[in-house]
Structure formats: structure tokens, C-alpha cells
Amino acid sequence: MKCRKCGAPAAINMREHKLALCREHFLEWIPEQTERAIHHYRMVERGEKILVAVSGGKDSLSLWDVLHRLGYAADGLYIDLGIDEGIAYSSKSRAFCEQFAARQGLTLRVVSVPETYGRSIAEATRLSTRGRKKPCSICGLVKRHIMNRVGREQGYAALATGHNLDDEAAVLLHNAMTWSGGYLVRQGPVLPASRPGLGRKVKPLCRIYERETAAYALMRGIDYIYEECPFSVGSSTLYYKDVLNRLEEDRPGAKLQFYLSFLQAKDGGLFALNASGEAELHDCVTCGQPTSAPGKCAFCRLWDSLAPALPLPQDGLREGDGGQGEMGS
Amino acid sequence: MDPERNSTTLLHRGRRFDVPAGSTLRDAIRKVGLSPEAVLATQNGELITDDRILKPGEEIRLVAVISGG
Numbered sequence: 001m002k003c004r005k006c007g008a009p010a011a012i013n014m015r016e017h018k019l020a021l022c023r024e025h026f027l028e029w030i031p032e033q034t035e036r037a038i039h040h041y042r043m044v045e046r047g048e049k050i051l052v053a054v055s056g057g058k059d060s061l062s063l064w065d066v067l068h069r070l071g072y073a074a075d076g077l078y079i080d081l082g083i084d085e086g087i088a089y090s091s092k093s094r095a096f097c098e099q100f101a102a103r104q105g106l107t108l109r110v111v112s113v114p115e116t117y118g119r120s121i122a123e124a125t126r127l128s129t130r131g132r133k134k135p136c137s138i139c140g141l142v143k144r145h146i147m148n149r150v151g152r153e154q155g156y157a158a159l160a161t162g163h164n165l166d167d168e169a170a171v172l173l174h175n176a177m178t179w180s181g182g183y184l185v186r187q188g189p190v191l192p193a194s195r196p197g198l199g200r201k202v203k204p205l206c207r208i209y210e211r212e213t214a215a216y217a218l219m220r221g222i223d224y225i226y227e228e229c230p231f232s233v234g235s236s237t238l239y240y241k242d243v244l245n246r247l248e249e250d251r252p253g254a255k256l257q258f259y260l261s262f263l264q265a266k267d268g269g270l271f272a273l274n275a276s277g278e279a280e281l282h283d284c285v286t287c288g289q290p291t292s293a294p295g296k297c298a299f300c301r302l303w304d305s306l307a308p309a310l311p312l313p314q315d316g317l318r319e320g321d322g323g324q325g326e327m328g329s
Numbered sequence: 330m331d332p333e334r335n336s337t338t339l340l341h342r343g344r345r346f347d348v349p350a351g352s353t354l355r356d357a358i359r360k361v362g363l364s365p366e367a368v369l370a371t372q373n374g375e376l377i378t379d380d381r382i383l384k385p386g387e388e389i390r391l392v393a394v395i396s397g398g
């Protein structure tokens with residue numbers, strides 16, 4: 001297969017675009033496409049301060065690289081979740097982010113969850129009185145909270161994440177299976193700031209296949225963490241991505257069409273915010289972040305519930321309670 | 330390297346698969362139960378497209394691209 005632009009041997013074939021490109025032209029194509037999405041969805045303007053959430057994985061580091069190359073003022077935020085049992089996932093992924101920032105001369109902010117909030121994600125999961133919570137839902141809550149906090153304290157106009165098309169299509173399929181209107185209506189490339197002073201959330205890679213963000217990282221020589229977070233094993237995301245890839249094999253472009261036609265239908269009013277969906281936001285009495293119910297936000301309620309009387313578990317928690325422990329009242 | 334002269338080796342997440350030479354890489358990937366949408370193929374560190382006809386004795390590394398976090 002030959003590169004459509006120069007005829008050299010192609011390094012990648014993108015069946016959804018009927019487009020094969022060599023390394024050099026693919027490395028131009030990804031930033032061009034990202035820039036187009038940024039404009040199309042009005043994500044950020046040049047000169048605005050952007051905070052990129054980096055995990056050490058291929059998507060977020062590629063995004064940071066692309067934004068920097070395109071001339072955007074993008075700092076990185078690494079949230080150290082303290083997931084260091086087994087493969088030392090957090091320490092390794094942090095090292096990849098630090099190495100990338102140092103090589104490119106970029107600013108990386110680091111917030112350690114265990115150091116700042118006293119518990120790692122695994123500990124919070126085990127100690128949660130809502131014992132049925134999964135690590136990933138706690139992790140998501142914590143990451144959103146920290147990202148909002150840093151964004152607001154440091155005055156970032158936009159908070160960018162490395163979500164790719166496969167991530168978005170998997171979430172969409174998941175929510176469509178149950179017609180979760182409240183989630184569907186809020187899913188999109190841009191989530192506007194819910195308050196003055198809070199950044200909008202943007203996903204500049206939302207139209208790029210995961211296979212292509214990985215190819216970009218490989219071709220660009222970005223070192224990223226290849227291992228998975230141990231909590232992702234058996235995740236529903238992986239299941240939905242697999243289902244979608246089977247569709248994609250038979251019908252190239254199916255994933256992209258699924259997502260883009262959803263956005264179009266949403267723009268056309270298919271999913272309307274109902275009265276409860278657009279409920280008035282309140283300020284959390286503890287941290288000040290917006291929350292849908294008066295009082296404390298979900299993050300502060302969760303952290304309060306973590307059996308504060310227990311000593312910090314430096315001596316190691318029991319193995320094999322599967323992160324489902326029900327402790328406390 | 331490979332004892333079987335008529336086969337090509339695919340490497341994926343620490344596993345080795347010997348597949349018959351002569352088919353396309355895409356067919357070989359499906360044959361070993363992987364999705365061509367979920368991997369990238371590299372040879373000597375360079376990415377290659379999956380329309381390639383496999384030659385005997387070659388070694389191709391498949392990089393998993395889908396993460397579940």
C-alpha cells in the first residue's frame with residue numbers, strides 16, 4: 001500500500017477515511033485533524049491557557065505533543081492515584097509524563113492523591129461505606145475534582161483530555177444501551193464551563209481512532225506506559241470497544257459514523273435537557289465546586305465517608321477483599 | 330530463528346503465534362483471534378500496513394492499541 005500524498009510505502013491505512021499515509025504525512029495529518037476539530041467545535045483559542053490531563057498513556061501524551069506543536073499554551077496535569085500495587089502503575093506512568101515534559105521543556109503539574117487527600121484510590125475503594133463502588137467510579141470522581149480544582153486555582157480557560165473516538169463511541173454505546181438521557185445530553189467534544197471561573201472541558205482527539213493515536217505516539221517516538229491500570233481488567237469500556245471493533249471490521253467507518261451522527265442528532269434536538277437535568281447548581285459547602293444538590297459535593301461526601309478514625313493504612317490492607325470492603329458505619 | 334521455514338511469527342503481548350506464510354497480514358491477525366482494528370503491526374520498529382503478504386521466516390510484532398481505563 002502506498003501513501004496517497006507521496007507514493008512512498010504507507011505506514012498506516014485508515015480504512016474509515018480510505019486513506020493510507022507514510023510516516024511523514026501521517027505525522028502532519030494528525031495535528032491538522034486535531035486543529036480542525038478544535039476550530040469546528042470552538043474548543044480553545046490560541047493564547048488561552050490549557051491544562052492537559054496526562055496519564056502517561058498514548059492518548060494524553062500525544063494530545064499534549066500535538067497541542068504544543070500547534071502553538072497552544074498547554075501545561076500538563078498528572079494526577080498520581082497511588083495505584084502502585086503489583087506493576088507500580090502510578091509510579092511508572094508518572095515517570096513517562098515527567099520524562100516527556102522535561103524533553104519538550106513543558107510545565108507539568110503533579111497532584112498526588114495519597115499525599116494530598118490521605119488515601120490512594122485502592123484505599124478509598126476499600127474504605128468506602130458505599131462498598132459497592134468500583135475503583136473506576138471513585139477514580140473518576142477524584143480526577144474530575146482535582147482537575148476542576150487545579151483549573152480554577154491556576155486560571156486555565158480549558159481542561160483538555162485525551163479521549164479518542166473509541167473512548168467516546170464506547171461511552172455512547174454504553175449509555176445508549178440504557179438510554180441514559182442525562183449522560184447522553186452532556187456527552188460531546190466540549191462541555192461548557194458550568195460557572196464563571198471554571199474551565200470548559202474539551203476533547204480535541206474525539207474524532208481520531210485509538211489505533212491512530214497509538215500510531216502517532218509510536219511514529220513520533222513518544223514513550224508511553226504500555227501496561228494497563230490493574231483496575232481496568234474486565235472493564236465495560238473494553239467490552240464495548242471490542243463490540244464496536246467487530247462492527248468496524250465489517251463496515252469501515254462504523255464507529256465514526258455512530259459518534260458523529262449522534263452529535264448531529266443531539267444538535268438537532270433529539271435529546272432535550274429535561275427540567276431535572278438542568279437543575280440549578282449549588283456551591284459545595286466544603287470545597288466550593290459546583291454540585292447539583294445543596295450541601296457537600298459527591299467528592300467531599302465520599303471522602304467524609306472513608307472511616308476517618310482508622311489510622312492511615314501504611315501497614316498494608318488485607319489482600320483479596322476485592323476492593324469491595326464495607327467498613328465504617 | 331523460526332524452525333518452521335514456511336511460517337511467519339506474530340508477537341503480541343508476550344505471546345508468539347506461528348501463521349502460514351503467503352496470506353495477508355490482516356487475515357493472519359484474524360486467524361489468531363485478534364482484531365485488526367485493535368493492533369498495529371511493526372517490523373524492525375517501523376509500522377507496516379496489513380495488506381502485506383507474509384513471507385516465510387519473518388517476525389512481526391503486534392502492538393495492542395486499545396486501553397480500558
Ligand code: SF4
Nearest residue numbers: 136139229231232398
Ligand atoms: S482504570 Fe479505573 S482506576 Fe485505573 S486509572 Fe482508569 S479509571 Fe482510574
Ligand SMILES: [Zn+2]
Nearest residue numbers: 003006022025
Ligand atoms: Zn507520504
Ligand SMILES: [Zn+2]
Nearest residue numbers: 284287297300
Ligand atoms: Zn466538595
